[in-house]
Amino acid sequence: MLASLVGFFGDFDLAEEAAQEAFAVAAERWPRDGVPANPGAWLTVTARNRAIDRIRRERTLAEKAWQREVPEVTMDEFDDTVIEDERLELIFTCCHPALALEAQVALTLRALGGLTTEEIARAFLVSEEAMKRRLSRAKAKIRATGIPFAVPAEHLLPDRMDAVLAVVYLIYNEGYSNPPTRIDLAGEAIRLGRVLAALMPDEPEVHGLLALMQIHHARRKARFSGDELVLLEDQDRSLWDVEEIAAGRTALERALALRGRGPYVLQAAIASLQADERIDWHEVAALYGRLAQITHSPVVELNRAVAVAQAGSTEQALEIVDGLDLDDYQYLHSTRGELLRRLGRTAEARAAYERALELASSEPERRFLERRIAEL
Numbered sequence: 001m002l003a004s005l006v007g008f009f010g011d012f013d014l015a016e017e018a019a020q021e022a023f024a025v026a027a028e029r030w031p032r033d034g035v036p037a038n039p040g041a042w043l044t045v046t047a048r049n050r051a052i053d054r055i056r057r058e059r060t061l062a063e064k065a066w067q068r069e070v071p072e073v074t075m076d077e078f079d080d081t082v083i084e085d086e087r088l089e090l091i092f093t094c095c096h097p098a099l100a101l102e103a104q105v106a107l108t109l110r111a112l113g114g115l116t117t118e119e120i121a122r123a124f125l126v127s128e129e130a131m132k133r134r135l136s137r138a139k140a141k142i143r144a145t146g147i148p149f150a151v152p153a154e155h156l157l158p159d160r161m162d163a164v165l166a167v168v169y170l171i172y173n174e175g176y177s178n179p180p181t182r183i184d185l186a187g188e189a190i191r192l193g194r195v196l197a198a199l200m201p202d203e204p205e206v207h208g209l210l211a212l213m214q215i216h217h218a219r220r221k222a223r224f225s226g227d228e229l230v231l232l233e234d235q236d237r238s239l240w241d242v243e244e245i246a247a248g249r250t251a252l253e254r255a256l257a258l259r260g261r262g263p264y265v266l267q268a269a270i271a272s273l274q275a276d277e278r279i280d281w282h283e284v285a286a287l288y289g290r291l292a293q294i295t296h297s298p299v300v301e302l303n304r305a306v307a308v309a310q311a312g313s314t315e316q317a318l319e320i321v322d323g324l325d326l327d328d329y330q331y332l333h334s335t336r337g338e339l340l341r342r343l344g345r346t347a348e349a350r351a352a353y354e355r356a357l358e359l360a361s362s363e364p365e366r367r368f369l370e371r372r373i374a375e376l
């Protein structure tokens with residue numbers, strides 16, 4: 001709906017305000033009059049009309065028509081199937097190279113993923129106020145530079161791909177990292193991944209990202225027991241979606257056939273190994289090592305440490321973890337707590353788990369950490 005409005009008016013703020021007004025009208029009328037036959041169409045057209053009314057209130061068409069053309073919209077039949085492609089156009093608008101990379105990702109998460117500013121700030125490890133300013137600057141730059149609402153020409157697609165993939169993966173992670181009430185975000189990210197794979201069939205990283213998401217998503221029903229988080233080694237594999245794993249591995253094979261060796265392809269290869277009945281943790285650790293060489297990411301190094309521990313070298317894993325500068329990262333402390341627990345250093349393990357608990361943002365993770373502390 002928001003993508004349709006942005007495409008229609010070319011103004012993010014106007015589109016968001018109109019969408020909010022439309023939902024407010026629906027909240028008032030639908031309980032009284034009933035839900036319309038096509039709720040999405042009703043909301044979209046209502047939002048469009050509200051936005052047009054706002055424009056007309058701000059200035060007369062006769063005096064200001066040269067500044068902005070105001071389209072005529074009525075409550076006629078509306079084909080909401082056209083919105084699907086508009087969402088892809090919106091991603092590329094948000095991911096225009098005129099914007100800073102982090103602003104591209106943040107704006108698309110806000111506009112297309114439906115995430116709150118607080119959720120986006122948490123993903124970037126910044127304050128909510130800082131993220132608000134970042135989003136405002138991005139919207140202002142889109143208006144000022146006249147960034148088009150369109151999928152780029154084919155020869156421009158590769159240069160725009162990195163930011164788009166980062167956006168899709170962050171949307172996916174926001175859905176995957178929470179209980180099934182938020183799983184639609186993960187499904188939306190996979191749908192967008194399929195669209196991108198069709199749009200850029202010769203880009204291995206696109207297929208790599210799609211494979212990564214599908215293989216992880218196949219385990220979604222086993223990741224939570226009720227609202228409780230379940231670790232990989234404790235998951236009920238009968239709940240895994242074997243068809244989705246197969247689809248992910250097919251996408252991975254396509255990426256490898258295209259000589260893909262980038263970050264998403266490597267992560268998909270790791271996910272595929274972790275879906276095996278007997279996981280080769282030495283190979284997983286080696287792939288994380290190659291990934292770390294490409295990304296120089298301390299989070300990747302943390303994941304390598306986990307694989308090293310699973311392969312049987314707990315002390316070596318702890319050395320890796322203790323060398324990382326990630327004090328505000330919850331998973332560093334929860335990983336460190338687990339390694340210390342295995343080594344019998346109970347007091348240190350408790351302190352690490354308690355620090356992780358201070359940083360935990362979701363209730364399932366908090367309960368998991370509380371159980372770990374209680375077990376000590």
